Amino acid sequence: MSAASHIGHHPSLEGMTLFERGWLSCNNVLIEPAAAEAGAVLVDTSHVNHADQTVDLVRHALRGQPLALVVNTHLHSDHCGGNERIQSAFGCPVWVAPGMREPVQEWRHDRLTYVQTGQRCARFEAQGEVGVDRPLRAGGRDWEVLRAPGHDPDSVMLFDRAGGVLLSADALWENGFGVVFPEVAGEPGFDDVAAVLDLIASLPVKVVIPGHGSAFTDVDQALDRARSRLASFQADPLRHARHAVKVLIKYHVMEVRTQPLQELLAWASTTPYVVGLWERFGRRAQPAVGEWCAAFVMELVSAGALALRDEVVTDV
Numbered sequence: 362m363s364a365a366s367h368i369g370h371h372p373s374l375e376g377m378t379l380f381e382r383g384w385l386s387c388n389n390v391l392i393e394p395a396a397a398e399a400g401a402v403l404v405d406t407s408h409v410n411h412a413d414q415t416v417d418l419v420r421h422a423l424r425g426q427p428l429a430l431v432v433n434t435h436l437h438s439d440h441c442g443g444n445e446r447i448q449s450a451f452g453c454p455v456w457v458a459p460g461m462r463e464p465v466q467e468w469r470h471d472r473l474t475y476v477q478t479g480q481r482c483a484r485f486e487a488q489g490e491v492g493v494d495r496p497l498r499a500g501g502r503d504w505e506v507l508r509a510p511g512h513d514p515d516s517v518m519l520f521d522r523a524g525g526v527l528l529s530a531d532a533l534w535e536n537g538f539g540v541v542f543p544e545v546a547g548e549p550g551f552d553d554v555a556a557v558l559d560l561i562a563s564l565p566v567k568v569v570i571p572g573h574g575s576a577f578t579d580v581d582q583a584l585d586r587a588r589s590r591l592a593s594f595q596a597d598p599l600r601h602a603r604h605a606v607k608v609l610i611k612y613h614v615m616e617v618r619t620q621p622l623q624e625l626l627a628w629a630s631t632t633p634y635v636v637g638l639w640e641r642f643g644r645r646a647q648p649a650v651g652e653w654c655a656a657f658v659m660e661l662v663s664a665g666a667l668a669l670r671d672e673v674v675t676d677v
Contacts (some may be wrong), residue, residue: 364650365473370609371567371568371576371578372419373521373524373525373526373567373568373572374524374526374568374576375390376392376393376395376500376501377390377391377392377393377526377570378390378391378393378422378572378649379416379576380407380415380419380422381574381575382407382411382573383437383616384573384612384614384615385408385410385411385440385612386407386408386410386411386415386437386439386442386443387405387407387408387437387440387462387530387531387572387573388405388504388570388572388573388574388628389403389404389406389407389418389419389651390403390404390405390528390570391403391414391419391422391423392404392499392500392502393426393500393664394426394429394499394500395500395501396501397601398426398429398498398499398500398501399427399429400426400427400428400429400430400453401423401426401427401428401429401500402428402430402431402432402497402500403419403428403430403431403432403447403453403666404431404432404433404434404519404528405432405433405434405440405530406431406433406440406441406442406443406444406446406447406505407439407440407442407443407660408438408439408442408443408575408616409438409442409443409445409481409482409483410448410481410616411441411442411443412442412443412445412446412447412483413445413446415447416443416445416446416447416450416451417439418449419447419451420450427451427453427495427643428451428453429453429455430453430454430455430456430499431444431447431448431453431454431455432455432456432491432497432519433455433457433458433530434458434509434516434517434518434519434528434530434531434572435458435463435512435513435516435517435530436458436465436473436474436513437474437478437513437517437531438474438475438481438482438521438532439479439612440572441455441457441482441485442474442481442482442483445483445485445521446483446484446486447483448485448486450626454488454489455485455486455487455488455489456487456489456490456491457487457489457490458490458491458492458516458517458563459490459491459492459493459506459508459515459517460490460515461490461491462487462488462490462576463649465486465487466486466487467486468484469558472515474513474542474634474642475672476633477632477633477634478609478612478632478634479547479609479613479632479634479635479651480524480579480613481616491506491517492506492601493506493507493508493633497519500525502521502524502526503522504519504520504521504522504528505519505520505521505522506518507519507520509529509530509532509556509557509560510528510543510550510553510556510557511532511538511541511551511553511554511555511556511557512531512532512533512540512541512542512548512552513539513542513545513554514542514548514569515545516531516532517530518530518532518557518561519620520564520566521606522564522565523565524567525565525566525568525572526566526567527561527564527566527568527570528570529561529569529570529571529572530571530572531532531571531572531573532554532557532558532561533557533558533561533569533571533583533584534572534573534574534577534583534587535571535574535577535583535586536574536576536583537587537590537622538554538558538587538590538591538603538639539572539587540605540608541554541594541601542605542607542634544594544598544601544605545602545605545634545637545638546634546637547637547669551591551594553596554587554591555588555591555624557587558584558587558591560626561579561580561584562580566580569583569618577587577657598642602641602642602643603642603657603665605634605638606629606635606639606653606657607657607660608665609629609632609634609635610629610654610657610661610667611661611666611667611676612636612656612677613625613629613632614648614667614675615676618677619673619674619676620673620674621672621673621674622655622658622669622672622673622674623672624632625674626651626654626655626657626658626660627651629654630649630650630654632653635650635654636650639653639654658674662674665677
């Protein structure tokens, strides 16, 4: 489900439309053009499964105005999966985070995570990169491009200092932050999450538009919750590993909607990030990755996040 909101109830958000999406797809933000600008700017395009809906939402909100640019905060499949359809529908360029244009053009799986996560993403072209040394002009605002490693090593946030508006992507949600994928890959990432949270705390933020969930203004409380969650992961990396596996399983089922249990476990057994987590955290508990993941499926069923009937798993 998606909801389009003209979030002008907060004075800092005039001229912006938030498309709040479900968890398979990230939120999209449409920044309406100021008088001298060539067209609107769309931040992130959601998952490929919802690409047609994203096009419809954007076309309706544009009301005949051109779409001048798409900007991706990072290149996880829920943030850029609609790029190809948006480019086809509106003929606009896509800009990605610094250093990511070449990996996109070459579709390098060592830099793009679709093979490692076992997720789908339609291939697209990138025409440019946002720059940390120059603001992005959109909607009459100068958006600072802030590096935000942690959830993804190449992620950025966009910050309008004059208005106090932060597009935080998955670095900060109202209740947490995204899975720390460097840690999933066996690389350090928790310290980067902490540094980005400190960076946000240092900014004069009035309102946050996160990559998932509603816009919010109580930034201090959100930071407290995020830091508490981070501290629990740092104290017990197994907890983060278990969380990450359940997120990957849930996301996969959201993507395919329904799948026989044994096919789901076969997918998990061949997905590099899941296998890597089992090798580091689960091998002692279970001799096979599929058996390890079966327990997580049951936990998700017990929590009401998935349904299991007649050995078929369905998204809830």
